[in-house]
Amino acid sequence: MTMVRAMRTQREGSPWTGLWAVVAKEMADHLSSTRMFILEMLIALTAVGTAYNAASAIRSVAGLEPKFLFLKLFTVADEPFPSFVGFLGFLVPLIAIALAFDAVNNEFNQHTLARVLSQPIYRDALLFGKFLAGLFTQFLIYSAIWLLVFGLGVWQLGIPPTGEEVGRALWLLVATVFYGGVWMAVALLFSVRFRQPATAALASIAVWLFFSIFWPMISTSLATILAPIRIGTPEEILAQARWLLALRRLAPSQLYAEIVVALLRPEVRSLGLVLPFQLEGAILGQPLPLSQSVLLIWPHLTGLIAATILLFALAYILFQRQEVRA
Amino acid sequence: MSPTPVIETRGLTKVYNGLVAVDHLDLTIHEGEVYGLLGPNGSGKTTTILMLLGLTEPTEGEVQVVGWDPRRYPLRVKAQVGYIPDQVGFYGDLTAWENLMYTAKLNGIPRKEAYRRIEEALNRVGLQDVAHRPVRTFSRGMRQRLGVADVLIKNPRVIIMDEPTQGLDPESAREFLDLIRELKGEGRTILLASHLLHQVQAVCDRVGLFRRGKKALEGTVEELALQVLGMSHYVHVEVEKDAPRLAQVVRRVPGVTDVEIHDDCTLWVKSRKDVRPEVAKAVVQAGGRLLRLDVELPSLDDIYAHYFKSEAGETENE
Numbered sequence: 001m002t003m004v005r006a007m008r009t010q011r012e013g014s015p016w017t018g019l020w021a022v023v024a025k026e027m028a029d030h031l032s033s034t035r036m037f038i039l040e041m042l043i044a045l046t047a048v049g050t051a052y053n054a055a056s057a058i059r060s061v062a063g064l065e066p067k068f069l070f071l072k073l074f075t076v077a078d079e080p081f082p083s084f085v086g087f088l089g090f091l092v093p094l095i096a097i098a099l100a101f102d103a104v105n106n107e108f109n110q111h112t113l114a115r116v117l118s119q120p121i122y123r124d125a126l127l128f129g130k131f132l133a134g135l136f137t138q139f140l141i142y143s144a145i146w147l148l149v150f151g152l153g154v155w156q157l158g159i160p161p162t163g164e165e166v167g168r169a170l171w172l173l174v175a176t177v178f179y180g181g182v183w184m185a186v187a188l189l190f191s192v193r194f195r196q197p198a199t200a201a202l203a204s205i206a207v208w209l210f211f212s213i214f215w216p217m218i219s220t221s222l223a224t225i226l227a228p229i230r231i232g233t234p235e236e237i238l239a240q241a242r243w244l245l246a247l248r249r250l251a252p253s254q255l256y257a258e259i260v261v262a263l264l265r266p267e268v269r270s271l272g273l274v275l276p277f278q279l280e281g282a283i284l285g286q287p288l289p290l291s292q293s294v295l296l297i298w299p300h301l302t303g304l305i306a307a308t309i310l311l312f313a314l315a316y317i318l319f320q321r322q323e324v325r326a
Numbered sequence: 327m328s329p330t331p332v333i334e335t336r337g338l339t340k341v342y343n344g345l346v347a348v349d350h351l352d353l354t355i356h357e358g359e360v361y362g363l364l365g366p367n368g369s370g371k372t373t374t375i376l377m378l379l380g381l382t383e384p385t386e387g388e389v390q391v392v393g394w395d396p397r398r399y400p401l402r403v404k405a406q407v408g409y410i411p412d413q414v415g416f417y418g419d420l421t422a423w424e425n426l427m428y429t430a431k432l433n434g435i436p437r438k439e440a441y442r443r444i445e446e447a448l449n450r451v452g453l454q455d456v457a458h459r460p461v462r463t464f465s466r467g468m469r470q471r472l473g474v475a476d477v478l479i480k481n482p483r484v485i486i487m488d489e490p491t492q493g494l495d496p497e498s499a500r501e502f503l504d505l506i507r508e509l510k511g512e513g514r515t516i517l518l519a520s521h522l523l524h525q526v527q528a529v530c531d532r533v534g535l536f537r538r539g540k541k542a543l544e545g546t547v548e549e550l551a552l553q554v555l556g557m558s559h560y561v562h563v564e565v566e567k568d569a570p571r572l573a574q575v576v577r578r579v580p581g582v583t584d585v586e587i588h589d590d591c592t593l594w595v596k597s598r599k600d601v602r603p604e605v606a607k608a609v610v611q612a613g614g615r616l617l618r619l620d621v622e623l624p625s626l627d628d629i630y631a632h633y634f635k636s637e638a639g640e641t642e643n644e
């Protein structure tokens with residue numbers, strides 16, 4: 001009730017007054033915090049280790065196909081360890097959660113909220129400023145990491161990257177930031193909901209574990225229930241596979257994994273069903289130009305952004321109706 | 327000079343899921359006034375303050391602060407009103423200076439001007455030597471003073487303080503009261519919620535006594551004393567001898583409500599105004615030899631205690 005009324009009362013003045021002051025302060029906090037330093041070191045070491053191993057692997061089979069070598073730095077794995085993008089799949093959520101899980105509840109716990117909100121700004125600016133600062137921080141971190149990987153590539157492979165490779169890596173950078181955005185929005189929502197930062201962090205991690213471990217299992221069972229295979233006709237198999245993919249794509253990690261595939265393996269022509277009989281058609285033939293790959297990931301990117309906006313809106317509504325008193 | 331209201335509420339009401347925290351409050355505070363909000367715990371002082379700042383949505387009623395409705399124009403109100411919350415908090419990892427700089431930026435104050443104001447504010451509250459220490463190393467009193475510095479950054483027309491002297495040592499509290507007087511001298515309007523009655527009495531021009539979300543009493547300390555105690559002055563009379571006989575005479579002085587004979591040389595007189603000249607005249611005319619004549623105002627503590635005691639009695643009778 002109060003919320004509806006608050007939104008109906010016309011407010012005067014831009015909701016973004018003070019936004020950049022908040023962004024600057026939050027970014028300075030992130031960049032100087034021990035927590036972020038540890039995570040930055042972790043991701044940097046991972047990048048160097050995996051890219052170095054990938055470079056060695058590439059050189060050992062040199063002469064085969066010298067195409068998109070720099071992209072392989074991201075994708076070639078030194079079994080049994082995952083490739084760099086494999087690591088990114090869980091390092092990015094970790095960083096994103098670390099950036100936001102105590103964003104709002106810490107203002108309550110430090111008793112700074114009432115004082116800050118008594119300055120001439122709206123709550124909108126505070127919440128959105130914190131979110132933007134997190135996005136910018138991620139952008140900064142990943143940019144540095146990408147440069148590190150490319151630098152290592154130039155040194156180890158002895159050739160410069162092509163424009164196409166740089167373009168694809170930049171798109172991957174953008175997609176990675178948006179993937180982080182989803183998890184940041186989750187953590188931000190919990191930081192509004194739970195007064196204890198530890199609770200918010202645990203809840204965020206629980207959601208992430210759910211989507212990365214349990215959701216694939218659950219979606220498999222759900223697909224067999226929703227589209228059971230009774231006789232075994234191709235139609236039935238196809239229907240089940242469609243369901244499975246649709247369900248799996250509810251997980252941000254699945255969307256991100258598909259984006260990675262489309263961007264880093266230009267020969268992939270479709271992100272649809274990857275059934276055995278389609279796989280050949282999907283992979284054979286000329287590599288796609290970057291613009292086509294981007295078209296391929298467009299729905300995925302929009303999906304990630306839509307999820308982010310939805311979660312942020314939820315956090316915003318919760319925050320608007322909260323009392324400033326702790 | 328006709329005083330203009332800086333803060334005005336009409337029928338201001340706040341209901342928290344069925345619990346009426348503030349009940350049809352009409353409050354008028356004039357420019358340059360120091361106004362004290364008093365009342366037991368949970369009587370709605372903090373809730374009122376939050377509504378004045380647009381930090382809590384009123385359920386009903388009208389509010390105007392510095393001429394604007396904080397619901398529609400919160401930014402204009404908050405640009406001119408400084409607020410020190412009851413538990414004032416700062417970012418512990420940032421220094422005092424950095425915390426104030428953040429406030430300056432949120433207020434859109436240009437950098438050069440901000441530097442000047444921060445330095446001035448820190449000097450004023452005596453924190454210039456610890457300006458570059460992280461606030462987490464500050465004592466409670468230091469934080470409280472930083473709270474004042476924080477408010478001064480925006481050069482506010484109105485300052486609202488919620489229990490600003492709690493946790494201060496007597497010396498700091500005294501300094502704090504001096505600072506409030508100084509701020510009043512600069513023409514700022516000050517609204518002060520507190521439980522420390524003698525401090526309120528020392529600095530406030532008017533006080534409002536809150537009870538269960540309503541403003542039960544309002545006025546200067548003298549006016550409150552008249553309403554609650556039926557008298558406003560204690561006059562202390564010392565004579566050479568014959569106090570009981572002189573008491574008869576003093577009792578007949580207009581305005582005197584009660585005379586208590588303390589001993590043969592001392593009378594305690596309660597009155598509705600300052601009756602010293604009349605008492606002196608009466609004593610001398612009756613042939614008494616006056617040695618000393620003092621006047622004392624009843625303390626806010628007495629008024630408060632008396633008011634809430636009699637109120638409690640009334641509710642029991644209901």
Ligand SMILES: Nc1ncnc2c1ncn2[C@@H]1O[C@H](COP(=O)(O)OP(=O)(O)OP(=O)(O)O)[C@@H](O)[C@H]1O
Binds near residue numbers: 373
């Ligand atoms: N967020 C809230 N939800 C529900 N009730 C609340 C909330 N905040 C305050 N109240 C209630 O509103 C009433 C008034 O509280 P308020 O804090 O305004 O009192 P106060 O006069 O400031 O008291 P104190 O002297 O203890 O600071 C209390 O009964 C309190 O329980």
Ligand SMILES: [Mg+2]
Binds near residue numbers: 372373412488
């Ligand atoms: Mg209070």
